[in-house]
Amino acid sequence: MGVPANPNDFGLFCEAAADFHIVTSGGRSIPAHSRVLASASPVLEKMIIKQCKKGRSGWAIQISGVPCDAVVNFLRFLYAGESCQPLEAVAAMERHGVQLLVLSHAYRIRWLKRRCETEICGQVVPDDAVDVMKLARLCDAPRLFRRCLGVVAKDFANVQRSEGWRFVQTYDPRLELEVLQFMEEREQRRRRWRRERVDQEVFMQLSEAMECLEHICTEGCTVVGPHDGEPPSKNRGPCIKFRTCEALQFLIRHFATCGKKLAGGGGCIQCKRMWQLFRLHSSLCDRASCKVPLCRKFKIRMPEEGKMKGNEATWRLLVKKVTVARVMSSLDARKTPEQIHKAWERYRRRN
Secondary structure (H helix, E strand, O other): EEEOOHHHHHHHOOOOOOOOOEEOOOOOEEEEEEEHHHHHOHHHHHHHHHHHOOOOOOEEEEOOOOHHHHHHHHHHHHHHHHHOHHHHHHHHHHHHHHHHHHHHHHOOOHHHHHHHHHHHOOOOOOOOOOHHHHHHHOOOOOOHHEEEHHHOOOOOOOOOOOOOHHHHHHHHHHHHHHHHHHHHHHHHHHHHHHHHHHHHHHHHHHHHHHHHHHHHHHOOOOOOOOOOOOOOOEOOOOOHHHHHHHHHHHHHHHHHOOOOOHHHOOOOHHHHHHHHHHHHHHHOOOOOOOOOOOOOHHHHHHHHHHHHOOOOOHHHHHHHHHHHHHHHHHHOOOOOHHHHHHHHHHHHOOO
């Protein structure tokens, strides 16, 4: 049976009331209660029933392969249940988190296994990421496995110098291939996200250009449209997007005076760009009467041009993307209740 351990050292329960013993790898015996063990783990319940059928006295269950202190902490979790104090749980996880994960998996204690996964996820470092990854696969811990993959991909240079990675390269080519594939897919996702961000910025710029074009042709701005009083400047309204508006003013002035201007822009790149902006505005505009030049003309000619050139689907996709960008921009520009309250307070103080 081994040398009985002092129950007071473990702070678990009274030895006199215990009807079972847990024997560790070092030969130490820890008193326990069969009802507590059976209610906590279906595996321990079957082992206890099997021991009871033998009819022996001094029933014992052996838990080997882990240090004695890990077994003690494991029993503490079983007795405390999910209501275990956070500070005690964190301290136990820091010392024996891996062993507790193995025990919770072996004895099918799901709540403890989830807690072990959560705690170990925060402790994974590049030096032991591969070892923990192999353990996570053996213990069917997908969340921990994904966390290890993330650590490996983030700092692969240090992982390559670890003993665990050298072992995988020699004896586990399947895991090595899985890691490399994950890193390749991760890099592909990053490249795709970067492309999407760039595209989104372009759509936002086009959306802002449409707003400035309407602003120039309706309210007016500097020398390209009507305005009241002195022309506005960088520090004076009505234009709040001066850079975009200034670039559009340059294009409009060039478009009005260019000698190469033909339908569709002809051979002039700047006129062609302005022509496309007019066409994009016409696709987005829903007004019956619009002051933007060529708006009505494009609305009439656009269906025929799309059929002739075969690019109607591509143009509709562009219009859709710019429309979404305009909606997102308007949502970002909306003031929150806190901002409205602060603005109201500033108004009250001034008046």
